[in-house]
Amino acid sequence: MPVTRWVSLEDRLRACLDGEALELPTLAGEVYAAVARHVPYDFACLATTDPASGVVTWASKTRDLGIGDEEFAAAEYGSATDINKFEDIARRQPPVGAIHLDTGGHPELSYRHREFMQRRFGFTDELRAAFVSRGACWGALGLARAAGDPPYTQDDLDQVATICDLVAGAIQRSLFRHGTAADPVPVPSGPSVLIVDPTNRLTQATPAARAAIQDLGGFDHGSLPASVLAVIATTRLRGEPFQSRTQLEDGRWLTLCAAPLAGSTGGSADIVVTLERTPRSVLSRLALTAHGLTSREEDVALLVLQGVDTRGIAQSLHMSPHTVQDHLKAIFTKLRVGSRREMTARLTLD
Known part of the structure; x- marks a missing residue:
């Protein structure tokens, strides 16, 4: 009788990701499928991050949650401290964590979990992983469980930890697959500038900025793209200019620079965002x-x-x-x- 060999999560995913660079949506799909076989979840989100600024630049979700990313950006980047923020996970060794385990069974101690993940969607636990290479974070994964699901265990964390280096490398290959960084692609004419009010709603934008918003994925349930919201939330928290980079589907890279408008401060500030092509x-x-x-x-x-x-x-x-x-x-x-x-x-x- 043949013996069935147990396949680890790392081996299963390596068989899919080793080799040619995958487009990001395809890469995310492979990660979701492999992880689900070993660490079940109710909802998952895989994101890329700018290795310089650490903020989200692109995100994929296993299903539409019915809202934009404003609340996520505010919870993740708009507060100075919380439990298991992605920037904190990225500094761990290995770069993984689960809210139930890390709060001693009291996930309500996390503002993000209490006011966003649980209140909005009924999620009961969240496992997070950061995809770090040479000290820089290139992406992250969030896995949520719902009512009736057991909390994540240390074994779940250990399994996800085995794929962090692997996925970090796959993201890097995807971002710089042959041709994407050097192809000359026309850019919208004129300056790309937009202004948002204290509720992060777009109030003014140049034609080039509106075109850039569409290139960044367009409005999501009325919200600006996650990459734009991330720099806005970080700027509100710090009260000073902040910038990040993101890649568009056609291979172009944009640098997003956000700053409070003169005469406005803190969370009540109008924010101006400029979008410029990142220098080669x-x-x-x-x-x-x-x-x-x-x-x-x-x-x-x-x-x-x-x-x-x-x-x-x-x-x-x-x-x-x-x-x-x-x-x-x-x-x-x-x-x-x-x-x-x-x-x-x-x-x-x-």
Whole structure:
């Protein structure tokens, strides 16, 4: 009689994610399906985050909850402290947590859970994971259970922890799959500027800003896209300008900058948001990081992109030409290119 081999969550997901980069919706679907086989949930949300700012840039949900993301953004980014915020989860080792376990069986101690997850949707527990690579968070996962479901256990956390590195790498490949960072795509003409009132409702916007909103996923049940709401909520909390980056479906990257309007303060402030195309110089270093280059390899690669030869790189970075060549071999392998020309074509500076 054949013996059935038990397949771990990590092995199951690795079989789906290893290899070519997947588009983000496809990647999210694979994660949902694999996790459900090992750690059941009532609702799940997978999001990407800007590794520099840490805020959500894109999100996928297993089902429509019937509301936009205003309350989530306010709960996640609009308060200084709460239990199991994603920024806190990302600093853990491993980067996972469950609200029932982390409150000693009193999830109502969490404002987010008490006033949003439980009150709005009847969820009874939430497991969170951050997808961290080299100290930067590239995405996150939230799994919610409903009335009648058991709380998450330490075994559930341990299983999800095994896929954090794997999914972080898959997100990085998705964001910088071949062609997405360098394709010249027309951008809307004119400045992209929008203004929201203290309730985060859009009051004014330039035509280019309205086009950008649609590119970011459009209005969700009347709410602005999650990436815009995240920078607004963070700006309200800090009372000062804040920025983040996000990628559009066509491969373009936008930098979102939010700031309180003059004469308004705190939560009652009108907020102005500008949306500008992210410079390629910024994206080049981000792409190198996403492909797993070390800091030193990034330094070498950026000099190559600027046209510096081996001797010049060696002098600039105080290393031997032989060491430069060793770094280049490692860089080519990680970027899956065979020459400086191929690398430059793939990661072109402005």
